[in-house]
Amino acid sequence: MKRIFIDEQYCIGCRLCEIYCQVKHSKSKKILKAFREGQPDVMSRVLVEEIGSNSFAIQCRHCKDAPCVGACISGAMTKNENTGVVICDEEKCVGCWSCIMVCPYGVIKRDLKASKVASKCDLCSDEEEPVCVKNCPNEALKIIDTDKNIGGEYGEK
Amino acid sequence: MPLKLNQSEFVVERDLNKCISCEVCVRQCSNDVHEFDADDKTVLSECSKCIGCHRCESLCPTEAITIRKKEAEFKENSNWQPAHIKNIYRQADSGGVLLTGMGSDKPHTVYWDHILFNAAQVTNPSIDPLREPMEIKTFIGAKPESLEIEKIGDEFKLKTKLGPHLELSTPILISAMSYGSISLNACKSLASAAEAFGTFYNTGEGGMHKELARYAKNTIVQVASGRFGVDRQYLRSAAAVEIKIGQGAKPGIGGHLPGEKVTADISGTRMIPQGSDAISPAPHHDIYSIEDLAQLIFAIKEATDYLKPVGVKVSAVHNIAPIASGIVRAGADFVSIDGFRGGTGAAPQAIRDNVGIPIELALAAVDTRLREEGIRHKAAIIVAGSMRSSSDIIKAIALGADAVYIATAALIALGCHLCQKCYTGKCNWGIATQDPYLTKRLNPSIGTRKLSGLLRAWSLEIKEMLGGAGINAIESLRGNKEHLRGINLSETELSILGIKHAGQAW
């Protein structure tokens, strides 16, 4: 299963991940258009936390036993058994925020800009590589196929 | 506003049609050039603070920023160049020595650019490195006078053992840069690239950080005038030891790392109290003559059981040939010569730009002198001082070097933009800084990959050029000046370099 791994040591707090996430999930998918007048039309699904020189970007961990899936009252939040990706079906989501309530990483957001639904990382499943990973200038984010890294640094534990 | 004679060196141009106010530039500039104005929701830039490192430009996702040089349009004067005028303004303000970083940027002759390399045609086939082996493995160490080989029946048995040698997969080593002058992440990148590529890096005079101990077998440790971090363990763990007498950028000058930069980590590595100034005296206070050097060389050999090559690094100065000869005769296994274009973290500008001689001339002079004296085999020659490309390296080897040291090129591979502000400790690329906010910008795994990439690329180019000249082993190029021709050089220069002018056949 492909997972984004975070190397806190090398997050430089530039927040390009957030910017590119917004671009990717915007309607136009064009950076200048998406940020026209400084107002991106969607929220970033990756969040950079920063205090002093410490920072890291965090997005949905696509947990094995995802609490958000268990808490979802509408069946919008599902985990794909094959890819392991946890997706929020925005058509089904009613915006009850139960997922926000239980996500221990705090990476699900209320997307009030688009429609009132929970917004979370979809691992850019239609891209070769999630845009936050691709655009991280310092490789603090890495996408790793845990199945291919069994026993390795990033293997499933 | 106080009278400010000094002027901005750079202009920050921001294309407002492209700026999305994402504040990446604001977050990335350690010089506080950019600032987000919450009222206007725009980013403003203060050009006078810009030092031209191009970090913001590189990371701007919309290419909205361009950093341009700002030419101070003084009245034309061929004698009083703007640089002179600006330096005087700066010094009149500060009353101090003008500091600078990296190698000299003055337009002195770069001899590499006046030397052309050869290729084989018809009479001698060129060799295709893609299809034929192309050997650039290089050894650094002393060679004995002769070999005793015993023949027992049909078997030959070596009776003379070769002294300690460094084995390099490519004739390129990474030159001395201390932890302190550069970040630990930069050190890790250099060390791990050296390991990955089968060559060596040099600790510089800063001692060996415990996290770098795992690269010991690819490490040359330095013993400099401050003796920072030097103990038996340090000497014995490394692959080789280098006594540093001088550095190309600042011959005759010591170093000074201010106490505030001596963090806990650096204090541990340098073995000095935290917060105390780390002063490298100009001379080694136990080396006032060549015989003192000989004693130190043998003291180190004793301490390392004669298992490690011990070398000496000197700046290329006017008298370099006899100096090198003395060093070889003092027992050094290799001599590192640093030309005056070599880099530094901090040096007085006056010295950096005016003291020493170019490495090309120093190398040719030293190689010739050692050959004349019949002692060339006693020590390897490593040259440093601005190896900018594989072609500089191949020319250095043809001029007689065994290998070269690269440092500035290695840092550029890690992202250095040569802004020459290393001495401020605010390197935006995370290289010449200890600020944890900045050092994390250099991810050693990227650094390792980039530097390994450079080493690989240059090695491939060296192989291509070797093959083109019909040579398939680097030792056949070493000192092979027949493959070099000078262009636009005087008779004296050609004669010092020992090469013919372009157009002259064999």
Next chain:
Amino acid sequence: MGKNKNIFKTDYLIIGNSAAGLSAAENIRKNDKNRAISVLTREKYSNYSKPLIPYYLAGSLDPGSLYFKKRNFYTENSIDLKTSENVVFVSSSDNIVLTESGSQYLYNKLLIASGGRPIMPQIKVIEKTGKSYSLGEAMNSVNGIFTLTTLDDAIRIRKHINEYSVKTASILGGGLIGLKAAEALLELHLSINVIELSDKLLSASFDKTASDIFSEVIKASGSSIYCGQTIDEIYVENNSITAYKLSSGKKITSNLLIVAVGVLPDVEYLKNSEIKTDGGIITDCSMKTSAGNIYAAGDVVKSQDVLSASERNMAIWPIAVKQGAVAGANMSGASAAYSGGFLMNSVEILGMPVISLGLSSIDNEDSTQDLKVYKAYDMGRKIYRKIVIRQNRIIGAILIGAIERAGIYCGLINNNVDVAEIGQNIVKEDFGLIQLPADYRKHLVVGEGIEV
């Protein structure tokens, strides 16, 4: 009982077709691909999500969108769903379940996940004719009095609103269901009266401040809230509700009353069985009941509240799912344990979200219990945040307005993390993982065990 109309044999029998029941079915299927699973529901619908009922009521969802498991869930998992089967008796000794329709189900393993039933308060309903009867009786006969726990309830309420052009609705109960109902009715632009017996809304979770913020918002929409009151009498005319009288004596005209004073575990039909109940089915940590091969999960269960260290009925969705999963695993040969939970709720009324976690109503610091309460207000933005800490561990939280990273607190409660070092910062809006103790953060963010 004597009809013996149908006899079914199944391996796994599940009473209840909601969160706990289907979570169990799904988990049984993970372990056991072959044996038969049957699910009984007293409703006539295939799965629908009960918490979505208010959304249907509000008109934001059509009935067809209320399912929470995919349409092909039953076929895909080979689950035999029996609708309109209301269980009336469980015989643990015979492994038989009897339903109202007279069917008998023979099982190997049984899961009881029958959920809860609404509580009926003792209120006198008085007809204009003078005839009076109890609210419970009125539920079935009087127009305009409803509970809101099933889809049918919601369908009836909507029909009633349309038929009677209801402009003002009343809700008895300012608890979770009451507020959810309020949320829905406000969406429909009705004005509402909320009658709550205690002195604050959502009294189980809210403190006074939270309640006040909410009350203000609701009142601002032209609605009324009557705390510390209940309904004494309900007046009926022509078989329809016309008005009611509060305990304060105030009489309010209304042609719609939703009774939402709470739910209780639906254990009535187990009265004569061997299954031990105490205001809810008692189970062990494998969700097994006192009776052999019978398990229970969800709202019908009384289980461990890790924060108050007591057994209580915690009728919330995530707990039902978790318990169902544990029961399902244990029923099908795997091993899992339910280690307790705590109450949590997420409600949004008139665009103001609120999340409460654990023992959130605690409002006063108490050094003898090492109890700390951190609060942060931004009344301009209608933001209120409160974190309750006992012995350096979070035991409760209320977040109003700024709920973004509420789950972090949930994780901290679950993992019993010492938050002493964070101090006051824990309640701040920008609180994040980065403020957590390095080890815990590393565990969360950097690598090892990155999958919780």
Next chain:
Amino acid sequence: MSMALIKNRKSDIPDFRVSSGCAVFGILNESGTCFDGRMILEGIKMMHDRSNGLGGGFAAYGIYPQYKNDWAFHILYDDDAARSRMEDILKKSFAILYFEEIPTKRSAAIDNPPIIFRYFLKLKDIYSLYERNVPVDSFSEEDFIVDFVLKMNARVQGAYIISSGKNMGIFKGVGFPEDIGNYFRIDEYKGYLWTSHGRFPTNSVGWWGGAHPFGLLNWSVVHNGEISSYGRNQRYVASLGYECSLSTDTEAITYLFDLLARKKNIDLEIMNMILAAPLWERIERMPEDDRELAMTLRIMYGGALINGPFSIIVGHNDFMYALNDRIKLRPMVAARKNEYLYVSSEESAIIKVCPKPDIVWRPEGGIPVIGRIRKKD
């Protein structure tokens, strides 16, 4: 080819390096039986196309049995004045046992040849003769000859020593090898080892002294190739006392042999591990002891690695040694028939003189062909 480029006099020695394409051929009778020069002449003639008339020559071993213990010098003179200058110097160090002009057969093919004499010499006391302050025990008669020949060739105007061994001689000049052979009447000499060279210089002129074989002491070297390591080899031998005055690859190779085989005492069997050192990847696969030997030789004698294309035949009183460059960029064929060992640029030359060899093989790059004299007659 412009005649202006053909130089016959020492005064015409070019001051730049001479490189060339060529034909090489060598025949050794391992039992030491002498045979006349017709066979080598026939063979090298077969490879006419590999020469261009700018140089040809022969080295013959065993041709002066009556003076076999004395130094036999072939000296080339521009004029009689040069000869008397040279003879005066010779007399200081040597007793001249016999000398004569080498008999030749004039033909139209040979244009304006220089004067060529041969001398049979006995060295006077080298210690009193030798002018340099060199420790006596580290100095030999051979060292003196090397020093003498190199100095004379560098300093004496109009005279050039082309051959300086014992019981051997080198005959060479500007022309096709068969014409040179006829000119020197080599069919009248009998030797047990003959090597020959036909030259195709490309980027240089030819002159008589610069033709091949190149000789020093008993060494004679014929070489086909243009070595790309020349500058390196030349500086290497120079720093050890061999000044390359001719700027030819062959000269540098000859000095390498004298330096390594004679002075450094490197066994012939392992000379190839220096001159055409095995590739590192091969060294790494060797057994421990061999690996250390090969590695040490490569590190120690990197300056003696001959790089670029070459096939060489080295003649010596005791052996014939042939070697190809390590990746075999030039042709070399070897064959045996009874006690004869043949090495040639092309198989055609061998077949011409030995139609049915016992065995023919193409030596691997870097692997030498060594034929030794088992006994002398």
